[in-house]
Amino acid sequence: MKGLFYKDLLNLKTHFFYYALEIAVFAAVSYFMENVYFFCGLMIFLSVSATISNMQCDEVDGFEKFAVLSGISKKKLVGEKYLFSAFALLVSAVLGAAMNLVMRSDKAGFFADAIYTFSALLVIDVLYPLFFRYGVEKSRSLYVLIFAGTLLLAAASGFFIGGAEIDLALLAAIFGVFGALFTAVSFAISVKILKSKEY
Numbered sequence: 001m002k003g004l005f006y007k008d009l010l011n012l013k014t015h016f017f018y019y020a021l022e023i024a025v026f027a028a029v030s031y032f033m034e035n036v037y038f039f040c041g042l043m044i045f046l047s048v049s050a051t052i053s054n055m056q057c058d059e060v061d062g063f064e065k066f067a068v069l070s071g072i073s074k075k076k077l078v079g080e081k082y083l084f085s086a087f088a089l090l091v092s093a094v095l096g097a098a099m100n101l102v103m104r105s106d107k108a109g110f111f112a113d114a115i116y117t118f119s120a121l122l123v124i125d126v127l128y129p130l131f132f133r134y135g136v137e138k139s140r141s142l143y144v145l146i147f148a149g150t151l152l153l154a155a156a157s158g159f160f161i162g163g164a165e166i167d168l169a170l171l172a173a174i175f176g177v178f179g180a181l182f183t184a185v186s187f188a189i190s191v192k193i194l195k196s197k198e199y
Contacts, residue, residue, distance in 0.1 A: 001076060001079070001080055001083070004067075004072075004076075004077070004080040005080055005083060005084060005087075007063075008054050008080070008081075008084045011053070011054050011057040011058070012050060012053055012054060012057075015050070015053060019046060019050075022042065022046065023042075023046070023095065026038065026039050026042045027039055027099060030099065030103070031099075031102070031103060034103070036096075036099055036100055036103050036105045036109040036112065037109070037112050039095075039096065039099045040096040040099070040100075040109070040112045040113045040116045041112075041116060043092035043093070043095060043096050043113075043116060043117070043120070044092070044116050044117075044119060044120040044123075046088070046092055047085070047088040047089050047091070047092040047117075047120045047124070048120055048123050048124060048127075050084075050085075050088040051081075051084070051085045051088060051124050051127065051128075052127070052136060052143070054081075054084060055081070055131050055136050056136045056137075059135055059136050059137070064077070064194075074191065074194040074195050075191050075195075077194065078128075078132070078187065078190045078191050078194055079187070081128065081190075082128070082183065082186075082187055082190075085124045085128075089117055089120055089121055089124075092117060092120065093113060093114075093117040096112075096113035096116065096117070097110065097113055100113060111171065114171055114172055114175055115175075117175075118175040118178075118179060121179050121182070121183065122179075122182060123143075123146055124186075125182045125183055125185075125186035126146050126186070127139065127143060127146065128186055128187075128190045129186060129189040129190050129193060130142060130143075132190045132193045132194050133193045
């Protein structure tokens with residue numbers, strides 16, 4: 001698992017500079033605009049983009065077939081992809097929280113970070129089964145629809161949650177429980193899809 005994770009990081013080594021540049025630019029823009037939501041929204045794109053780019057690298061290299069024929073279990077192969085995305089989401093969430101602290105945001109800013117992170121998780125949970133079934137390129141059109149729908153849902157939920165007296169810890173716990181359930185279902189579907197493939 002450690003080797004697969006390291007390999008995924010190497011897949012994106014050429015992207016790291018651009019990710020860092022985007023984070024720096026959008027952090028500066030958000031700070032001077034005094035709009036932390038702008039930065040937290042970017043975090044969705046970065047975490048999902050890292051997931052898509054990583055899967056696309058494997059697809060181009062034919063790594064999935066190579067890994068399976070090399071004896072790596074399909075369940076382990078799928079599990080590492082979810083682990084990689086969890087890492088990307090964690091980094092995004094921490095950066096969003098850090099930006100909130102720097103800007104001394106009120107509770108609504110931290111709500112936005114939690115909601116956007118959860119939204120990115122939903123997008124990834126829907127995308128992985130599609131990627132394993134159809135591949136990254138064939139799933140791109142569906143990705144746009146899924147992402148747009150999830151973003152609208154996040155905006156709507158943020159409007160209602162932001163105006164309600166909901167404890168941040170409670171919100172994080174709710175998102176954590178539902179996120180774990182969605183991910184478990186997505187993981188099971190992805191494993192089933194991969195196990196049905198013949199190489």
